[in-house]
Amino acid sequence: MxxxxxxxxxxxxxxxxxxxxAVIxxxxxxxxIRKKPANLGQILTGFVWVLIGLSLFLIGLEWALFPLGKIMAEQLTAPSFIQSLGGISDIAGEISWQDYYWVYIFAFCIGFSTTIAEPSLIAVAIKANEVSAGAIGIWGLRIAVxxxxxxxxxxxxxxIVVGDPIHWYIIVGYVIVVIQxxxxxxxIIPLAYDSGGVTTSTVTVPLVAALGLGLSQTVPGRNPLIDGFGLIAFASLFPIMSVMAYAQLSEAKVNFFKSKRSQVDQANSSVRS
Structure with a gap:
């Protein structure tokens, strides 16, 4: 009940x-506009499905994703787990940032997998592929983000583990973005900036937020309010850099093959002459 x-x-x-x-x-x-929209019945049915889907999603967040992220953070940072892997080796018995390597691995894997499954990113990648006439690959963009x-x-x-101020990381990150x-x-520049926004959506944000809060609650000396939040900023910033880097590498690769082909053509023309 x-x-x-x-x-x-x-x-x-x-x-x-x-x-x-709906009112707007x-x-x-x-x-x-003063016109009846086409397929009004289909639109109303779609709204009902949206309401059902959002409700089920919010229930899933509360029952599964938030608790899962917190539990994983607690288990990966538990002193007994770290000690079983050979950590806590110093004389004072304190845990160093290197002992949390499984946290970093888990964060990398969960960030990659949730972003690949992000519906908003899939939609953006499909539209970018359509308007660019195939110049921007769907999977290339998704993997880069x-x-x-x-x-x-x-x-x-x-x-969070070392307790550094977040603003230094963000400042350095945006300096790199400006240079890129x-x-x-x-x-690719407008798409790269949009890619940073689509990552903060339905699948990625709940798990990342839960991971940050769980990590700040279990690492000694951390404040959940000060240290627990901010992971979403990293999830928004770094895709901008990775997408532009992907485009720069792709452009460099194309230019390299063009120069090689030009050299081959020049050599063939000199041989013929």
């Missing part, structure tokens, strides 16, 4: 959140 009441409460809350969106869309459609998120979250977990923007292909 408690489960049914909780599900009903989530559905009611979701309806309240979606109603303003249909208000403009009927009061400003996923690698950026994975590296960013791993570095963010390292920051000056040299990256113009085609």
């Amino acid at each position: 408690e489960t049914l009441l909780e599900i009903l409460n989530v559905i009611v809350t979701t309806v309240k959140d979606v109603i303003p969106i 869309i249909f208000g403009f459609q009927f009061l400003v 996923a690698l950026g998120v994975a590296i960013g979250i791993s570095l963010g977990c390292y920051r 923007t000056s040299f990256a292909p113009k085609l």
